[in-house]
Amino acid sequence: MARAIEQIDNACPLSVAPGVRRKRFVDIAIWIAFFSCLATSGVAGYYATKSPAPAPGLIPQNEVFSAGEVEQGEMITATFSLKNTYPTPIDAISTTVGCSCQEASVSKTHLEPGESATINVLWRVGSRRGPAKESIMVKYTLANNDGASLAKSLALKIEADVIPDIKLDITHCEFVRGRPETVRVHLSPGRMNEFKIGRVYSNSQLIAASYDLESNVVEVRYVPNDNFGIGPAVHVEIETDSKREPFIRVPVSVVRAP
Incomplete structure (x- = not known):
């Protein structure tokens, strides 16, 4: 800034006192900065507030x-x-x-x-x-x-x-083809404080299911057999005393090994 002021002093006519020349330069610089900020904020505000009209519909x-x-x-x-x-x-x-x-x-x-x-x-x-x-x-x-x-x-x-009336910690059982495995599905109270479980069964001969009354656990076992396929829409059916969901269906799938 000081160097710019010195250049202005040298460029101004000698008839103008150095102090006056410096004051003129400072005034000009202030006005330039003011209008630059005004223009910038005005453009930014315009683009920030302007938005396209919503499409009719x-x-x-x-x-x-x-x-x-x-x-x-x-x-x-x-x-x-x-x-x-x-x-x-x-x-x-x-x-x-x-x-x-x-x-x-x-x-x-x-x-x-x-x-x-x-x-x-x-x-x-x-x-x-x-x-x-x-x-x-x-x-x-x-x-x-x-x-x-x-x-x-x-x-x-x-x-x-x-x-639900009865909660399940697992809502879908998945097994790997050819690998025997057991999945345990834990049942717990939902909207019903107490519940009873009746029969537990599967619609596939490759899937066995049983219920343990003391632990409220349904065991779902996959028993591979090369002579039978798993078939579509396999599930385990759990009979309950719920009026809203008397049968809880747990889907079962068998996937290929990664």
Whole structure:
């Protein structure tokens, strides 16, 4: 800075006193710095606050409905709100559910621009256990600029954490082909403080299952046999006194050795 001031002093006419020349330089430097900061902050602020306008559509207020913790056998009611942000009307609004455990209804099948509709969903959780979710597809038609109808859709989701009557520490048994092995499945109280186990059996002759009453453990044994394959959809069935899940099914798979 001092060197720059000396250069300015030498460049200015001799008729101007050195002190005055230095003051002019300092004033100019301050103004340049001020406007540089102003311009930089203005550009940064412009790009930070400017965002593109959202695309028009049938916009849900909530795409996912979370029911939190629920019990087996519960019925969950979920409501979704949808708004038409298109500049044109929407017609033929309908819903398609993912399974027979769901029912869905629409409050309106036609929406003018700016209008809203609600989707009411009834979900029967049944014997699910742990994190569970289902989807609802909403379909509708929209007229384009040529007057033709465009088919569109959007997906909504409903989810819950299902606390079972009887908990399992292992929900799937996996064995390596050709290697005899035993997997122990521990049962513990969930929503039921006490429970009883009846028969325990497998649908494959390569898989044996038994239950130990004292330890509440189901032993699943893989007994390889070169003359028989494991087959598809193998599982162990556990009979219980639960009204919500009278049969607990534990899938079993046999994989190739790595």
